[in-house]
Structures are given as structure tokens and as C-alpha cells.
Amino acid sequence: MSLNKDFTARLAIGISASLIFLCLAWYNDVALFLVIFFFAAFAMWEYYELALRNGGKSGKAAGYAAAAAFMLLAYRPPNGGIERLHAALALCAAALIALKFIENSLLFRVPAVSILAATLFGGFYIGGSMSCVLGLNFLDKNHLSAAVGDRHLLFLLPFVGAWASDTGAYLSGRIVGKEKLSRISPNKTVEGVVGAAFAGFVAIYIFGHVLNLPTPLIMFLGLAIPVVGLGGDLFESSIKRRFQAKDSGAFFRNHGGVLDRFDSIFFVAPLTYFAVYFFTHRI
Amino acid sequence: MNNWLHAIKADDAGTAARAQRYAAAAAIGVAAGLFFSAVARMVISAASAILTYVS
Numbered sequence: 210m211s212l213n214k215d216f217t218a219r220l221a222i223g224i225s226a227s228l229i230f231l232c233l234a235w236y237n238d239v240a241l242f243l244v245i246f247f248f249a250a251f252a253m254w255e256y257y258e259l260a261l262r263n264g265g266k267s268g269k270a271a272g273y274a275a276a277a278a279f280m281l282l283a284y285r286p287p288n289g290g291i292e293r294l295h296a297a298l299a300l301c302a303a304a305l306i307a308l309k310f311i312e313n314s315l316l317f318r319v320p321a322v323s324i325l326a327a328t329l330f331g332g333f334y335i336g337g338s339m340s341c342v343l344g345l346n347f348l349d350k351n352h353l354s355a356a357v358g359d360r361h362l363l364f365l366l367p368f369v370g371a372w373a374s375d376t377g378a379y380l381s382g383r384i385v386g387k388e389k390l391s392r393i394s395p396n397k398t399v400e401g402v403v404g405a406a407f408a409g410f411v412a413i414y415i416f417g418h419v420l421n422l423p424t425p426l427i428m429f430l431g432l433a434i435p436v437v438g439l440g441g442d443l444f445e446s447s448i449k450r451r452f453q454a455k456d457s458g459a460f461f462r463n464h465g466g467v468l469d470r471f472d473s474i475f476f477v478a479p480l481t482y483f484a485v486y487f488f489t490h491r492i
Numbered sequence: 493m494n495n496w497l498h499a500i501k502a503d504d505a506g507t508a509a510r511a512q513r514y515a516a517a518a519a520i521g522v523a524a525g526l527f528f529s530a531v532a533r534m535v536i537s538a539a540s541a542i543l544t545y546v547s
Contacts, residue, residue, distance in 0.1 A: 227532070385517050409525065412528045414525075
């Protein structure tokens with residue numbers, strides 16, 4: 210596909226998704242919750258389709274339930290109740306680490322542990338991450354300093370950072386890319402990473418000032434989001450490679466599935482949520 | 493950085509070309525970031541206009 214056509218298609222996906230999310234966020238919280246829930250459910254369906262390839266096993270229903278639980282915890286938390294989401298995320302992360310430890314050291318290759326880990330991971334990776342997008346929109350105003358501007362624009366921050374980095378990486382890689390970055394994702398180049406870092410920083414710097422965020426938070430997110438987004442991208446590529454798939458699905462036709470388009474968001478959203486929470490928290 | 497500068501001075505074609513590619517990638521990245529920020533502002537304005545029209 211030519212650079213112009215591919216770039217235009219990527220941009221169209223980004224603009225239309227952002228426009229829909231923003232209109233819904235401003236119009237009605239429930240509508241935003243439902244559309245993010247829909248994307249998360251579709252991404253989970255793609256994940257379990259991948260995980261069940263080649264005879265893999267996982268408990269889909271439990272995974273969907275875990276994801277729904279995360280997102281409901283993020284939705285309109287009661288006074289100070291956002292900590293329940295934090296506790297759930299921390300417990301799930303701890304459980305995954307424990308399962309991995311058990312599988313590796315104590316009960317090597319026990320199927321039940323693998324199935325449980327694959328199930329829990331689906332809920333955590335997608336539901337947990339998307340709950341952080343919702344969390345940004347539903348952050349209690351008491352948690353935000355007076356400096357932060359429109360609360361309803363906050364949830365766009367991870368999308369702007371991740372998609373600007375993706376755009377920078379794509380254009381730099383296509384125009385001057387030469388040095389291969391990793392065997393996990395053969396199309397990525399070192400020049401693309403340089404472009405992603407600069408694009409992400411500039412976009413976050415400008416958008417952060419539009420939101421009137423504190424400067425230390427803007428600098429932190431501007432430096433961290435491109436790197437973490439690249440990590441999310443490589444991670445999803447490694448999952449696809451593990452299950453020998455080119456794309457996670459065909460939701461966006463030639464541009465892959467929801468997992469492909471939101472891969473960096475799944476890593477960037479929790480980082481942004483917790484950074485905004487802790488940097489702007491009134492102590 | 494010193495190695496790059498030294499390589500450029502010493503006319504090390506490979507390293508100088510790499511430095512140029514990185515510089516070009518950085519410039520493209522800055523341009524992409526500015527472009528994406530403009531797009532984000534446009535999306536915010538469009539959403540605001542749509543909601544004003546709807547309500």
C-alpha cells in the first residue's frame with residue numbers, strides 16, 4: 210500500500226475514533242462508557258481468538274467478567290472509591306506474577322495454571338487498560354488540582370500521545386528508515402523510534418498545555434509515552450508472532466483489528482492514568 | 493554524540509549517514525507531532541461544533 214493511501218487511512222481511523230469518543234464524552238458519560246466497553250469487548254474477542262489458536266485454552270467467560278469488573282469499577286466511582294480500581298488492578302497484577310512464578314518454578318507446565326493465566330491476562334491487559342481510559346474521564350474532581358483544565362479532555366491524552374508517536378514512527382520509518390529494530394516486528398526501524406519519540410513529545414507538550422496540566426507531568430508523559438507505547442506495540446507483535454498471526458482481526462479491514470490499532474493504548478493508558486492521578490493529586 | 497561528531501569530522505561515511513538519518517527522523521517526528529496536535533485541536537473544535545448543533 211502506498212504511503213499516501215496508508216497514511217490517510219490511519220489518520221482517518223484516528224480522527225474518527227477520537228471524534229466519536231469526544232462527542233460521546235461531552236454528550237453523555239454512559240454513551241462513552243458503552244462505546245469503550247464495545248471496543249474492549251471486541252479486543253478481548255480478538256485476543257481469545259488468538260489465544261485459542263493452535264490448541265490453546267482459556268476461560269473466555271471469566272476473562273470477559275474480569276474486564277467488565279475493571280471497567281465498572283472505573284465508572285463513576287463514589288467518593289474516593291477510585292482506590293477500589295487501584296486495588297483490583299494491583300491484585301490482578303500480583304496474581305499474574307504469582308501464576309507465572311508457580312508455572313515456572315513450582316508446577317512446571319501445569320495446564321490449569323496456564324489456562325488461568327491466559328484468562329486472567331486477557332481481562333487485565335484489555336479490561337484493566339481500558340478501565341484506565343474511563344478512569345481518566347471519571348477521575349473525581351477532588352483528585353485534580355485546580356490547574357487542570359477540561360476534565361472531559363483528559364481521556365484523550367493517551368490517544369493523542371500514542372497515535373502521534375505511531376504517526377511519527379510510521380512516517381520516519383517509511384521515509385528514512387533503514388536500521389531494523391527487532392526481530393519481533395521486522396517493519397520497525399531505529400529511525401522510526403527516533404521519529405516516534407519526537408512526535409510523541411511534541412504532541413503531548415502542546416496538548417498538555419491545552420489541558421493546562423502541570424509542567425512536570427507534561428515532561429514526564431512526553432518522555433514516557435512514546436517509549437511505553439513502543440513497548441505495547443512490540444508486546445502485541447510478540448503475541449501475534451507467538452500465535453502465528455499477521456493481524457489480530459479485520460475490524461478495520463486492511464488495517465487490522467482493534468488489538469492492532471489500540472496496542473500501544475493498552476500500555477499507555479495505565480501509565481497516563483496513574484501519572485495524572487499522582488501528579489495532580491491533592492495531598 | 494562525540495563519536496558522531498568525530499565520525500563526521502573524520503568523514504566516516506557510514507556514521508555520518510546514520511547521524512543524518514536520525515536527524516531527519518527527528519525532524520519528521522517534530523513535524524508529525526505538530527501536525528497531530530493541530531489535528532487534535534481540530535477534532536476538539538469539531539466535537540464542540542457538533543454538540544452545539546445537536547443541542
